[in-house]
Amino acid sequence: METPVSFDYASAPESRAIVSIKPKYGHFIAGKFVAGSKHFPTINPATEEVLSHIALAGKAEVDAAVKAARKAYTTTWSKMSGKERGKYLFRIARIMQERAREFAVLETLDNGKPIRESRDVDIPLAAAHFFYHAGWADKLEFAGLGTSTKPHGVAGQIIPWNFPLLMLAWKVAPALATGNTVVLKPAESTSLTALLFAEVCQQAELPAGVVNIVTGDGSTGALIVNHPGIDKIAFTGSTEVGKIIARAVASTPKSVTLELGGKAANIIFDDAAIDEAVEGIVNGIFFNQGHVCCAGSRLILQENVADEVLEKLKVRMAKIRIGDPMDKNTDVGAINSKEQLAKIIELTAAGDAEGAQRWSAPCELPSKGFWFAPTIFTGVTQAHRIAREEIFGPVLSVLTFRTPQEGIDKANNTPFGLSAGVWSEKGSRILWATQQLRAGVVWANTFNKFDPTSPFGGYKESGWGREGGRHGLSAYLKGVGHE
Template identity: 75%
Template sequence: MPTFEYAPAPESRAVVDVDSTYGLFINGDWVDGRGTAFKTVNPATEEVLADIHEASPDDVDLAVKAARTAYTRVWSRMSGADRGKYLFRIARILQERAREFAVLETLDNGKPIKETRDVDIPLAAAHFFYHAGWADKLSYAGYGPDPRPHGVVGQIIPWNFPLLMLAWKVAPALATGNTVVLKPAETTPLTALLFAQVCQQAELPPGVVNIVTGAGDTGQAIVDHPGIDKIAFTGSTGVGKMIARSIAGTRKKATLELGGKGANIVFDDAPIDQTVEGIVRGIFFNQGHVCCAGSRLLVQETVADEVVRRLQRRLSTLRVGDPLDKNTDVGAINSRAQLDRITSLVDAGEAEGAERWDNGCALPQKGFWFRPTLFSGVTQTHRIAQEEIFGPVLSVLTFRTPQEAVAKANNTPYGLSAGIWTDKGSRILWMADQLKAGVVWANTFNQFDPTSPFGGYKESGYGREGGRHGLEAYLKGSI
């Protein structure tokens, strides 16, 4: 059989102008941060992309006040139809500038251009388009005849889907009439800062969206600010618990989208090729930096060897490298800190006796990289079966009966996602009923849509984002 080599097919960087320094976006203007500036780097090359100002607590205060003023004077008085038009404008501008956003996201995050181009950016635009239509229809959403916004919402988002998480947060908040102080992750601030330019182009009233950059201290300042009415957070379960503790005893509301350890369950009657593709999508999509990743593969014992063999063959064809190359399947790990976390958990997996395999691919000299890795012989007590790795590492466990699969799948404090692969319809529905997970993908995995509510059970957090359900968190009062 002839083998075909891939020629490099890099996407051009020329479509993006990255400034050397970025300030904070407060009240529609760029202002200097009074904290200690930090750098954002391209994780694929370690090249410094820009200096980013850090928002001090005083800067956060300024942003909250701007958001409050915009809320009381402008945004809460505007008709839903007009709010919706601003959101439609934003959706359209995101579509118009999609390539620019895709390249910038890939530069700052390290994820493959084919994912930013085909998933992150189009879905972000779709979220704005979807929520734009809700703005003048809230009285039909099932939350009473005249549902009211909370006021000023503090939003803290992670680095794994920077612009998409911004869209998940900002679109419903604005559609329901709230104003926003948003903090992007410190390793991936650039698309949020470019989004500030979109707000300017859309002529969104000043102060409706404020973007403050920084790390944990800036986030804590937002959470603790007395002028914040509601927190929306996506990130780790550890930080989520800190936020829940911080707002305990107050009247601040919160939605928390936290970690996961999703079980992807494969029965012996599953269509094998389709299943292998789904497993790969479940854990190697976005380098495994996905809270709902199918990081625990539960395979029925009779087909375990075959599934693992086929998976290894498939992983050997994954192309790891330059995220801007359109052929790339797996990009760079987002940061050295994350690479260290993955490495230490993988080492723990080996030390505890699981069998480690990786695809042996060549890795670039510079940047942060990790080979697609698979562990077999994993038991439930292994750390790699319990803790979220948030990297391209799959732990394979086996089961014999559906009951055993359910028991193992639910044996985790998390409850975000699960997958089921089988040809038997009644078994899919029975399994879906039993699994304690907010999203269950049957014969598919990692599908997302603005109309589809997303969020977890148990320690994966509370509240839902997306769909009619997602509006609830941004509206006051009884339903």
């Protein structure tokens, strides 16, 4: 008998030569880079290498950015025809496509996500968002029921670290298409692609002040939220911070959209195509290290196929390649920050303490940087913290059900309502389940798919409003008939 041949992957590193990172960055205000006063380091979470120093915006910088945005709104952007505004968005989309590899490498260095994902998902989708919204700029009168054609004015936008450039695109593209101007704050740990985007705005000759980018931490975000010169707030982040923002703006006329947390159920019925479902489970929870608000973090298995699914899932998980994000073969990259890793460790420890059974994929983790092996917990009950709280990491909680209704009830037993998945080969069952699930996005026989034409956003404590599609556009236009 011949010895079985083992096919190992040779390393396939992407070159970082395409990016040039400055030792220190300022803010982008009124079309120019202005020096910051205080700075903090930004690191590569896969190596802990300090990449650069990011400016921390205080009141003076936020005031200057809001003032620039207001001026651009009154003097230029709100007066420009939609047709011309749209051309700027098309330009931005094209430049992002031209510089896509540079963005992808920079994103991976700063965020820790695999280059394959930043190259094939984040950056192309970000460009697509600008391309899609560019075409809306001169068609606002067709934006649909309940919306006017009037923008709010100055939009303050605060985005998270999990999809830095993509979240920027989700916020900036619809704001600009509808005639708003923007003050944007990227997340503290992932500012670099937003600052590169500022260069794109310059190359596109976008009028000064239409897009302003201030960097900083939560204190900078609070200055934006509470700034009286801002008319609209758009935030993506945790439900906890979302509630703070909702309270902060309660006494103001500010319009608000919130994209917050989730604890999505991924339901596998016994008639599902099991091999495909296993791929969907892996994509649902381990995509982007599980740093996804809509991640399928609760696997809800019909009891009679639970053993088979779990066995296949473990086999599949053992093949996941975790490690150097710059390697083109890597599936799961680094946890974005030390703080996030601590949170994942704390919640998984609660899983152990509350009696769930942990299983982690056998893999070697790099010695430097922040890492967490893909992990599942079985024997999870609905009362466990790991079934109720968002872990925001590569950790899957497994629950089981007997009747379809029980599966739906477990899926809906959460204060969140962002997304859900359902796997079955029976059309009527799929449609029944999608109808029952109280979530803003339902993926049937697929998971974690995104598109600029497709509205995204949650029910209940997962937020207010939608992003993407006609529904997302309307969030940047004044409503009809509301006070």
